[in-house]
Amino acid sequence: MTDAAHAALETLRALPRPSLAELFAAGDRLGAFATSLDLPDGKILFDWSKTHLDAAHVEGFLALAEARGFAERRRALFAGEVVNVTEGRAAEHTAQRGVGSEEAVELAATFHERMHMLVEAIHLGALGEVRHLIHIGIGGSALGPALAIDALTRDGAMVDVHVVSNIDGVALEAAFAACDPATTMIAVASKTFTTIETMTNAHSALAWLSENGVTDPYGRVVALTAAPDKAVEWGVDETRILPFSESVGGRYSLWSSIGFPVAIAVGWDEFAAMLEGAAAIDRHFRDTDGIANLPLRAAFADQLYSALRGCQTRAVFAYDERLALLPDYLQQLEMESNGKRVTAEGAPVDGPTSPITWGGVGTDAQHAVFQLLHQGTVIVPVDFIAAIQPGDTLDPAHHRILLSNCFAQGAALMAGQGNDDPARAYPGDRPSATILCDELGAATLGALIAFHEHRTFANAVLLGINPFDQFGVELGKAIAKQIEQGNARFDPSTEALLAAAGIS
Known part of the structure; x- marks a missing residue:
């Protein structure tokens, strides 16, 4: 059945390819591919009309989704069944937002109340x-909190939060320089509480507190982990350990106790609003079928460009400074x-499988990479993300010019x-999608992130792969550990580099 669906899609390669202009001339593109969703703090318009999706592609991808068992995979995701097959786990990040199996939702609520x-x-x-x-973490334990805090604290924060992920001591020293040790707490975020980068940074943070007159540095630590026993062994008081479920993956963990620094920075009500915005997308994704399902629609376009048209990258440009970290978040x-x-x-x-995700911010990117997008030989599908309401109080001309450039x-x-x-000619017919928010509040931010989570899951189902493991990150880490232990030999280039750096 899957082979037949693939074969049907493959036949579209040989057919004439209508241009975007021809597709708009042929019918109501906006009615078919531009849809608004209501959220607690406004609407979000998802406009996929400037993509090359047409009725034939939609029919083909719907057949592929059926062949891949999309409806059953989606049901299993929300039911808390094993969907991470290589590790034998559920993926219950939606339960953190109140949408999932009853047992997982209740457990998440209990952990949230403890954090609250x-x-x-x-x-x-x-x-x-x-x-x-x-806040010390890495990967999803850092990227999600950093994005949310940067987006939601431009007008000030209840507590000044610095997210540190890099093992490079320069990053941690920058945080030290901005903080008063007498009034600083440390959050250590690690699912296993063994991540070497995180734990090394945590040890250095404790040393910094101790060296600067804090008599009980461990008393300043909050642990965010799925392994609370290891946090206790490390020295954290159990009253300051915020657990989360083993079934919540790192890059999906912002909604769990990993969101602690967000709640500290913006307050619990704002964090709860972010959860509710994400839950609105969860309910839409769970309850909506066919092309009306917005994350699935986006995945159809993604597969059109990567699988059928050979596009190896996808670009994301946020025309909002508050979303400057969104491309980094989406990369992971x-x-x-x-x-x-x-x-x-x-x-x-x-x-x-996955194209390379990259991007940047608004008009800055226009003066850096848009030359390639408009006139280069590489076709790059582009997502634009913007908000109608400005995030500043300056002359409205600023925001008007920003949005004018985006559109x-x-x-x-x-x-x-x-x-x-020829040097001044633009070929055109290059695809883009636009996500236009009424305003960038906490609920909208949560919805944007959840939309991309489900888009990623939908793509994985269409590809027949497991999106919830990440064994590819392990080999380099294992070799780095061998280098630290000094018990392995490598290729001549690596040996020469180690010698040049004085590492043996």
Whole structure:
């Protein structure tokens, strides 16, 4: 059945390819491919009309989704059944938002209440004056909190939070320089509480507190982990350990106790609003079928460009400074999830999996990389993300020009422009999608992130792969450990580099 669906899609390669202009001329593209969703803080418009999706592609991808068992895979995801087959686990990040199996939702609510109580205690001064928090994690334990805090604290924060992930000591020293040790707490975020980068940084943070007059540095630590026993062994008081479920993967963990620094920075109500915005997308994804399902629709376009048109990258440009970290977040979400070479059954995949996700911010990117997008020989599908309400209080001209540029870029990529001088000619017919938010509040941010989570899952189902493991990150880490232990030999180049750096 899957082979037949693939074969039907393959026949579309040989057929004439209508241009975007021809597709708009042929019917109501906006009615078919531009849809708004209501959220607690406004609407989000998902406009996929400037992609080359047409009725034939939709029919073909719907057949592929059926052949791949999309409905059953989606049901299993929300039911808390094993969907991470290589590790024998469920993937219950949606339960953190209140959408999932009853048991998982109840457990998440219990853990959230524990976190809520600690957040309120800190804000009320029960743990002494806390003006700064250094949040130490890596991967999903850092990227999600960093994105949310950067997006939601441009007008100020209840507690000044610094997210540190890099093992490079320069990153940690920058946080030290910005914080007063007498009023600083440390959050250590590690699912296993053994991650070498995180634990090394945590040891250095404790040493910094001790060297600067803090008599009980462990008393300043909050542990965010799925292994609370290891946190106790490490020295954290059990009252300051915020657990989360083993079934919550790292890059999907923002909604669990990994979101503690977000709640500390913006307050519990804002964190709860972020959860509710994500839950609105969960309910839409769970309850909506066919092309009306927005993450699935986006995945159809993704597969059109990667599988049928050979596009190896996808670009994301946020026309909002508050979303400057979104492309970084999506890089991990999409490439760590779907950058696989075997199916969920362990067989080699028969085509491309995840494209390379990259991007930037608004008009900055226009003066850096858009030359390639408009006139280069590489076709790159582009997502634009913007908000109607500005995030600033300056002259409205700032935001008007920002949005004008955003919409102009999508129009220009599609329309192009001829010129007798080839260097000044634009081929056009280049695809883009636009996500336009009413305003960038906490609920909208949660919805944006959840939309991309489910888009990633939908792509994985269409590809027949498991998006919830990440064994590809392990080999380099294992070799680095061998280098630290000094008990392995390597190729001549690596040996020479180690010698040049004085590492033996």
